[in-house]
Structures are given as C-alpha cells and as structure tokens.
Amino acid sequence: MREPGIGTRVAVVAAVSAGYLAAYARPLDGLPPVAWAFAAAAVVATAGAAKAPVPAVAVLAALLASADAAGVPASAVVLMKILLGLAMCEAAARRGLRTSLWTTGLAVAAYAAHTVGSWDSDSWGALFRSATVIAAPVLLGLLAHEKGARAEAEVRAARSGERTAIARELHDLVAHHLASMVLRTGVARHVAADADEEIREVLDDVHTGGTEALRDLRALVAVLRAGEGVGAAGFPDEPVSQAVGDAAERALRLGATVESTVDPGVDALPATVSLAVVRLAQEGLANAVRHGGGRARLSVAVKEGDVVFRLSNTMGSKGNQGDGFGLVGLRERVAVFGGEFSAGPVEGEWVLRARIPAPEVPS
Structure with a gap:
C-alpha cells in the first residue's frame, strides 16, 4: 500500500490545523500575520516528519521556542505544541528509540525556552505539563514501533x-x-x-x-x-551474450534454424535483468523448436536505457504457443522490472517481444 505523498500530507495537516484554529481562535481574521506564518511553517514541518523526522521536530521546536518572542498568540502556540507531539509520535513509530532520543532532547530544549517565564510562579506545574506533552507522544510512538517490529518479525x-x-x-x-x-x-x-x-x-x-x-x-x-531473494540464483557463469548464444546453439542442434543478433552491451546488465534476458531466450527458443520449427530470428539490444528483446519464428502445425506456464513466467519476470511483454501471432509468425528498463546501462 502506497503512503500518501508530501502534498497529501500537507493538505491533511493543514485541514486539521485550520479546523483547530477555527474552533479555538475565533475570529480567524483577528489572528496576526505572524501567527499564520508560524502555523504554515509548522504544518509543512509536520507533513515532512515521515521522511525526515529529526529535522521536522527541530523546526517545530524552534518555532515553539521563539513563538512568545515573536508575539504569536496562545491559540497558535497550542497548535504548534499539538503538531510537535504528532511529529514526535511519528518519529518514534517509524524510527524507534534512537531517533526518539534526539527528538526528545529537541522538544525538552524548546519547552524549557517556552516555559522559562513561568518557572518562578508555577515550577512544578510547568515541569509536569512539559513532561506530559513530551513523554506521551514518544511513548505512544515507541509502542507502535514495537508492535510493528513484532508483526514484521512474525511475517519474516x-x-x-x-x-x-x-x-x-x-x-x-x-x-x-x-x-x-x-x-x-x-x-x-x-x-x-x-x-x-x-x-x-x-x-x-x-x-x-x-x-x-x-x-x-x-x-x-x-x-x-x-532466506534471501531469488535474485540471480542459477545465473550462468558466462556473459549474457554467450548464454543467449548457447541457447541458440542448442536450438540449432534440435533442428531449428536460428539467426541471432546480440548487442555486446547486454553483458553490462545488472544480474537480475541479465537472468531475465537469458530466460526469455531459453524459453522462447524452446517454444520455437517445440511448436514452430523452421526459421527463428532473435535479437537482443540496448536502446535508450532499455533492453529490447525480440524473437520471431514461423508457426508450425501446433499454432499457439501459449498453452503452458512458460510464457506466464516470462510475463511475470518482465513485470517485476516494470517492463512490457507480448507474445502472439503476427502475420503468420509467432513473435515474442519484451522491453525491460535498465537505465544504468549505457545505450
């Protein structure tokens, strides 16, 4: 499941913040421009807490520490405290204890600067309120992090x-x-x-x-x-061009006539893409021998950062080659890379095409 992007997060946090200000800072037109500026900065920082939790908490802490000196009204200051708590909770839930130590230190410094004026008259009250609003979101976030870690461990x-x-x-x-x-x-x-x-x-x-x-x-x-991903398990020891050539040679020995053109650039492909190309050649040529016979034309090239694979052969008496799971497996291999795959009759021939993105390989 994809997480919402930064734009969506900004919109959601902005809507919640606007609702809070509308409820507790009436009339809204009475808020000074500095309050809106601080609120907007706090909204953007909170929305970025998912990607950069420590910088987000640092920005929110700085806003809170400087709010009184800048003349921000109390309603907007409370909003920044709420958003700081949300950011700290998310940081703890996503990154765990080590990140929480950093964010807690930043929040403690911000609250110390913000409540310095009330320590003489109500020191214990200020200490209790500060500890509560800092500790509660961090503890909730750590509990969520621990629960997520346990669930992930069970899945693994x-x-x-x-x-x-x-x-x-x-x-x-x-x-x-x-x-x-x-x-x-x-x-x-x-x-x-x-x-x-x-x-x-x-x-x-x-x-x-x-x-x-x-x-x-x-x-x-x-x-x-x-316990690793299948990656390039079983990949041949020889380069891709040679492995494809071996598959063509085997088809020749089994009675097919194969014309193959392989771009030398395919030997620089990543291991996983290389394995996909070799399997395309092996399965495609095996189908050509099994169902078609006659002449087969194979080409593998690197064009504009993509691997372009094409195999065509004359259709035999058995016609359609899509009865087994071989083509299904090839389609799934190509889909893993976000590529394109097609196989079917074209003007009396059976044509198998694939395009696999490989941007790190020069064309």
Whole structure:
C-alpha cells in the first residue's frame, strides 16, 4: 500500500490545523500575520516528519521556542505544541528509540525556552505539563514501533518457514529425480558410444541440459534456505551474450534454424535483468523448436536505457504457443522490472517481444 505523498500530507495537516484554529481562535481574521506564518511553517514541518523526522521536530521546536518572542498568540502556540507531539509520535513509530532520543532532547530544549517565564510562579506545574506533552507522544510512538517490529518479525518467520518448506520439497523430490535422470543419461551415453551420431548428439544435449538444470535448481535451493531473494540464483557463469548464444546453439542442434543478433552491451546488465534476458531466450527458443520449427530470428539490444528483446519464428502445425506456464513466467519476470511483454501471432509468425528498463546501462 502506497503512503500518501508530501502534498497529501500537507493538505491533511493543514485541514486539521485550520479546523483547530477555527474552533479555538475565533475570529480567524483577528489572528496576526505572524501567527499564520508560524502555523504554515509548522504544518509543512509536520507533513515532512515521515521522511525526515529529526529535522521536522527541530523546526517545530524552534518555532515553539521563539513563538512568545515573536508575539504569536496562545491559540497558535497550542497548535504548534499539538503538531510537535504528532511529529514526535511519528518519529518514534517509524524510527524507534534512537531517533526518539534526539527528538526528545529537541522538544525538552524548546519547552524549557517556552516555559522559562513561568518557572518562578508555577515550577512544578510547568515541569509536569512539559513532561506530559513530551513523554506521551514518544511513548505512544515507541509502542507502535514495537508492535510493528513484532508483526514484521512474525511475517519474516512465516516467509522463512515457507521458503524452507519449498526448498526441502525441491531438493527431496525434483532435484532427486532430476539427478537420477542425469545419471541414467550419462550411462546411456556410455552404452551408446557406438550409436549413430544423431543419437549421441541427442543424449549429449539431454545430459548437458539436465546438468545445467540441476545446477540451477541447487543454486535456487541454497538461496531459499539462506532466506534471501531469488535474485540471480542459477545465473550462468558466462556473459549474457554467450548464454543467449548457447541457447541458440542448442536450438540449432534440435533442428531449428536460428539467426541471432546480440548487442555486446547486454553483458553490462545488472544480474537480475541479465537472468531475465537469458530466460526469455531459453524459453522462447524452446517454444520455437517445440511448436514452430523452421526459421527463428532473435535479437537482443540496448536502446535508450532499455533492453529490447525480440524473437520471431514461423508457426508450425501446433499454432499457439501459449498453452503452458512458460510464457506466464516470462510475463511475470518482465513485470517485476516494470517492463512490457507480448507474445502472439503476427502475420503468420509467432513473435515474442519484451522491453525491460535498465537505465544504468549505457545505450
């Protein structure tokens, strides 16, 4: 859920402040300009407390400390005290104890300067009122911070448990069977050493693909157990251009004709974007072989800070390639970066397009 922006926060705090002044500072036209200036500054400072709590409290404290000397009426001074309390509460709720110590010190200094004239006549009353209006919002904010921290810790623990369970299932079920398949394919390569070259090429390709898939799966399991984001788990050791070239070479061995053009600039992509590009090439070419065959044209380029991916191939007898979850996964990968993705028939061809923002990579 997005938090309201600074403009929205200013509007809300201004509306509340105007309501207070309308209720307790009648008539409004009787307030001097200095009161409106102090109130406006206090509203803006309070609205900025979410992003910069210590500076916001410092501004409010300075306004309160100088209000009497500037001739600000009591109704506006009370408003600044209220807004200072709100800012201190928000600072404590968002940043915790350390920030609260800074804001409490600023508030104590402001109240000391503001109440200095009343210490002779009512020292204990001034001390009690100051302690109350400072301590109450800070304590409320710290309670909210502690509650939020506990809730976040519970969420992290639940997610960690889910990741561990997924990692266990991947390792015990998928990785076990995949390792067995790779092992049996290796045995088949040894037994069929004298077989036709085409059979040996198929077995070699199956063994290589299975070995790479097993490596990627083990890397993903390690990341899940470590409790980190999937990031670039399973990313190939070679540069992006080479990984895309390997995917094209594999499609060639499986009977497709592939024309590929890869911009060398893709090798400078961030790891997560690089992985997305490689998966686009692998899945797209696998679909081209599985459903289309014939000629496929692949291009990957960096243009105006974006990675532009395009793969087209002639449509085979099976037509639509969108029956499985591969394209769904690709769409989700691209969506993570706020990119664009499309896949479908265009003038007798199947065309897969993607544009992924990568502004830190020079065009």
